[in-house]
Amino acid sequence: MTSSLATPAAASDLVQPTRLWTPKHVVVTASAAEQPHTAEILRRCEAAGVDDVTMLSGDRITGLRGGSDREVYARAKSTLAVVVAPPSARKPQPIPPSADWRIDLAKGCPAHCQYCYLAGSLSGPPITRVYANLDEVLAPIATHVGRGTVTSGTAERAHEGTTFEMSCYTDPLGIERVTGSLAAAIARVGAGEFGDDASIRFTTKFDDVTELATLDHGGRTRVRFSVNAADVAHRFEGGTARMPARLAALRTLARAGYPVGVTIAPIMPIPGWREQYGQLLADLADAVADVPDLDLTAEIITHRFTPASKDVLLGWYPATKLEMDEDARSAKRSKFGGVKYVYPKDVMAEMRSWFTAELDRTVPSAQLLYWT
Numbered sequence: 001m002t003s004s005l006a007t008p009a010a011a012s013d014l015v016q017p018t019r020l021w022t023p024k025h026v027v028v029t030a031s032a033a034e035q036p037h038t039a040e041i042l043r044r045c046e047a048a049g050v051d052d053v054t055m056l057s058g059d060r061i062t063g064l065r066g067g068s069d070r071e072v073y074a075r076a077k078s079t080l081a082v083v084v085a086p087p088s089a090r091k092p093q094p095i096p097p098s099a100d101w102r103i104d105l106a107k108g109c110p111a112h113c114q115y116c117y118l119a120g121s122l123s124g125p126p127i128t129r130v131y132a133n134l135d136e137v138l139a140p141i142a143t144h145v146g147r148g149t150v151t152s153g154t155a156e157r158a159h160e161g162t163t164f165e166m167s168c169y170t171d172p173l174g175i176e177r178v179t180g181s182l183a184a185a186i187a188r189v190g191a192g193e194f195g196d197d198a199s200i201r202f203t204t205k206f207d208d209v210t211e212l213a214t215l216d217h218g219g220r221t222r223v224r225f226s227v228n229a230a231d232v233a234h235r236f237e238g239g240t241a242r243m244p245a246r247l248a249a250l251r252t253l254a255r256a257g258y259p260v261g262v263t264i265a266p267i268m269p270i271p272g273w274r275e276q277y278g279q280l281l282a283d284l285a286d287a288v289a290d291v292p293d294l295d296l297t298a299e300i301i302t303h304r305f306t307p308a309s310k311d312v313l314l315g316w317y318p319a320t321k322l323e324m325d326e327d328a329r330s331a332k333r334s335k336f337g338g339v340k341y342v343y344p345k346d347v348m349a350e351m352r353s354w355f356t357a358e359l360d361r362t363v364p365s366a367q368l369l370y371w372t
Contacts, residue, residue: 003138020177020208021110021239023080023128025052029059031084035132040043040180041082048178059083064125069315076125077110080178081217085131092140092164096292097203097370098299099163101147105137105181106130106170111205112238114320115266118169124317128170130179138185141194152197157369161197161220172239173204173223176211183211203263207241207249213256224261224299225250232268236322243280247287254288262366266303267355268323274354281362288365298366300355300357302341304332304342 026045032038033055039357045053064076085104092101108128109118118126131137141164151157166172172182182202189200191300201222210222225246227233233243241249254260261283270276305313310324329341342348352371359366 020048021174022048022204023050023110023178024078025054026050026080026082026178027054027056027061028082028132029056029061029084031059032082032132035084035134037134037181037184038082038132040184041130041132041178044178044180045080050178061127064127070318072125073316076108076127079127080175081127081129082132083129084133085137089131090136090140092144094149095165095168096150097372098150099165100150100152100330101143101144101162101164102141102168102171103137103164103166103200104131104365105134105166105172105185106175108169109171109351110174113173113205113240114238114313114317114322115303115305116309116313116316119312119316120306122169126284128175130181131176135182138188138194141189141198142202145195145198151199153181153346155159156171158196160222160363161193161199163222164198164200165202166200167202167204167255171204171206173212174206177208179222183215186212186215186217186221189220192218192220201261205237205240205246207245207248209252211261212258213252217256217258219257219259222259222261222295222297223250223253224263224297226263226265227280228264228266229270229273229280231270231272231276232266236320243283244301247283250284251287251291254291254294254296257293259297260288261297261299263299263301264355265299265301267300267351268303269343273351274358278358278362281358284366285363286361294365296366298359298368300352300359300371302343302348302351302372304340306338306340 061081065072086337089104095102106129108126111130145162146152148162151160152162176182185200189198199220203224203226207225227246250260288296305324326341331339332346333339359368
């Protein structure tokens with residue numbers, strides 16, 4: 001893996017974040033209270049103005065249920081729980097096609113995306129749990145370097161080193177203001193603590209990158225911004241930074257020497273989708289036009305849902321206009337018997353052909369990693 005030194009961003013390049021999540025309630029389990037990183041989390045919560053912090057006498061989190069689905073949802077979404085990741089949550093799992101392995105800093109997200117990827121995959125109310133035992137969470141990075149098959153095991157992406165995805169079950173930037181876990185991970189990986197070939201990556205819909213732009217990342221963290229057509233983002237991505245702010249944040253980090261990327265997801269064939277996604281790509285091209293030594297990737301993901309996620313999402317967002325019509329989709333079954341609903345083959349083929357050509361035409365510097 002080739003590493004470059006971080007280039008601190010100039011003050012003029014730093015963008016003021018448009019949205020900062022502040023939990024209304026913070027609960028700290030007894031086991032988490034004993035962890036060194038908890039002090040940093042509590043310091044950040046205090047600085048953010050959180051005044052409702054409960055130190056639990058045990059490790060069980062209660063009081064989230066009661067009332068309607070919407071009431072439970074609202075209560076959970078406004079709560080941050082500081083917990084200890086159990087051994088099962090610290091075992092890296094393969095995560096193709098994104099990265100070699102998955103490392104979780106937290107589980108749960110403060111955003112209100114009506115197509116939420118976590119719906120149906122996490123049990124119980126959608127509370128955000130941040131892991132206080134950060135040393136144990138990050139430790140497997142060192143033991144799994146060189147053991148991957150997505151990047152470290154391929155000629156096409158071997159230059160990325162062994163990659164560890166940190167946004168499978170959370171948006172780590174969305175909670176960074178009150179956790180500090182992401183900055184710690186970036187700095188430690190950037191310093192080579194886990195080996196020269198270790199590389200972390202995450203996707204975000206937020207734009208609070210002021211602290212990240214000052215870190216010595218060593219070129220070992222790729223930050224990807226989740227972007228979408230204007231109508232999709234406006235209608236379905238509540239509580240997130242708007243699209244211009246995300247692209248401005250991408251520009252800031254690219255100028256600070258970070259490898260960056262866009263995750264265009266979830267793509268939807270809405271009315272006028274070519275025009276809207278075409279404008280998105282044009283805006284991306286403008287954002288990175290004069291960035292020196294740009295390292296830009298693209299990942300393109302179409303919308304899909306499962307029966308379980310649909311039920312959860314309709315409970316959270318009963319008035320949603322999100323299209324989840326099984327009759328208008330194709331059923332795709334996994335080897336374990338699960339089913340997810342994707343767009344029909346002709347729609348998928350049309351979108352793939354257009355996106356591949358338009359990305360190459362509009363942003364030729366972007367390396368398309370995969371389409372799914």
